[in-house]
Amino acid sequence: MRIVYFAHSVLNRGGDKMVLAHLGRLAQAGHHVTLRCNLIDTAFPLHPSFTLERPLFPGKLGTLASALLERQDADLVLATIVPTAVLLRFRNRGRVLHFAQDDNETAYGFPGNLLMRWLYRLAFGPLSIPCVTVSDTLCSLFGSRFGAECAVAENGVDTARFFPAPSRELVAAKKGRRAILLLSRADRRKGFDLALETVRRVAARGGNLELWTVGESAPCAEPDLPHREFGSVDEDRLREIMSSADLFLYPSRSEGYGLMVLEAFACGCPVVTTGAVGFARDGENALVAPVEDVAALADRVERLLADRELAERLAEQGRGYASRHSLAQSGSCFEALIAGLFPAKK
Template structure:
């Protein structure tokens, strides 16, 4: 099957959306599907206002039209509500091509956190953007319920996964090489080796409470950093709020941006993973931390409610300090076992099930068929 994916989030960005798309594409291609991703790398870009690390495509219309004409997709999926996603939505609607969309971020809450614009205004924009989608793929049931309350009735569940070969409690090969065979360490990921050396050199005052992810205002990081907790607070990640928060909290260990191999080492050494965000729809870092045996402390909000819930792998409480201290008593085998129930293979299966099929008739006119795609992948020329 030829699947065309339009996204404003792509490498070199490092976030949950990019990670999800990367893993999804790997799964789809391994099953024999043809996947083409339209992303900002194909266009001239400008910095996103208030978030210059993110580049936005400038006038991507011609490129989107060309991709549709040349690739002749059998399914179109729109990932983001940015310039590329908007162009794909409007062109697909004009050509009467069915498509699906995804809801990755609590967009109204995100915009309010960064600009102060009331939720009701951005919720109206979301209803317009996603209302024409055959299916809006949403990572958790609690977010589906929220969107339905805001007038979106075409939402379906599309869960996430975690790479258990990368994220697990066992000592990595790099760690074993560093301990027993230093001569072989040059074969390992250099970023991973560097963080291992850093962790080994630290005199850690236990317990160690960790946050990993983007360091930005919408992540509500101050709610974690201001807590009165024993031991140490760690932060792994980067973002527009990092410099200011570093000055305000010099007692925190700031590890900066890390790749997945290095991040897994930090998860293994942390005692509790603290997730203060109230705007995430899922939170892949929750799965990554739990897969490494690190229990979670979070607010009882969309995302943690579904990912952690009543599993016993973490503690959800309106008092984040209470949650963090209680999570210290969770055996590390519990979050590891719970994380194992989330796989990228199941994520890909759900994605394929929710796609809206396109059949190309004479003169590239479309014949809409509402039936869902099932069975084996369609072979393409």
């Protein structure tokens, strides 16, 4: 099968990681995979057999124009955002799959969110674009809102790359302090502003703490709070960081899945997050606060730091959950869905 992944960019986002992993598995199985993107700037591995091409026109608007005007020489055209899927559908009838990583409405304020909703109605209604989502939560949302019948290939974690492996250097550098790990990202949906406010509240109440951040350049939460900024890291370094931190604080406002939480689970790092992460269960595998409730987040962080027995229990339950949601299982499910939705031509 000839497969084209059509997108503006491939970066260091969790959704990009899953797309590349699934496409790598399909390439390994003998399918011809082309990444047709204007920007590829990622630390995630690209399968050596991938063909890399650019769309007809450059830039974000050029990507959208190319999706509408350029017919793809492929048996399957994969798109992860609904605007691209809709535009691709007009020149590639019956060959487009929307692989939904998130609810695209949440990326926009008014009136952009209304445009996204209209595009979803068009995609799932008159255009009948098949959709695979990364979680049951997202599948249920599309079903209740648009009457869509989606398949689910739930995300998974590569347990050969993510497992408990504390770094002696990182642990020693803490000098007895408790390290709170955050994802720094400008995307408001990830809740970095909420994370900083939560850390400020916890630090103001005392405690021997330090802040760790991965991702984009981040401001310091408190002038007197030690802050270690790791920046963008590969999976091996992320494993060391997660395994060495005392907790991962991830106060997301909106998630299609929440892959970093699953990776923290696999590394044995206790997690404080929000109800936006559908598989996080309060008191079972994580401590979960309502979305945007900083006071509840701070209380849960303090509780987890103060109760080592609770932290150990949650870490153990998280590792168990991760072991049942591996990348291999996710990839196998995605591959089977592709074969069912787009059977090989005879």
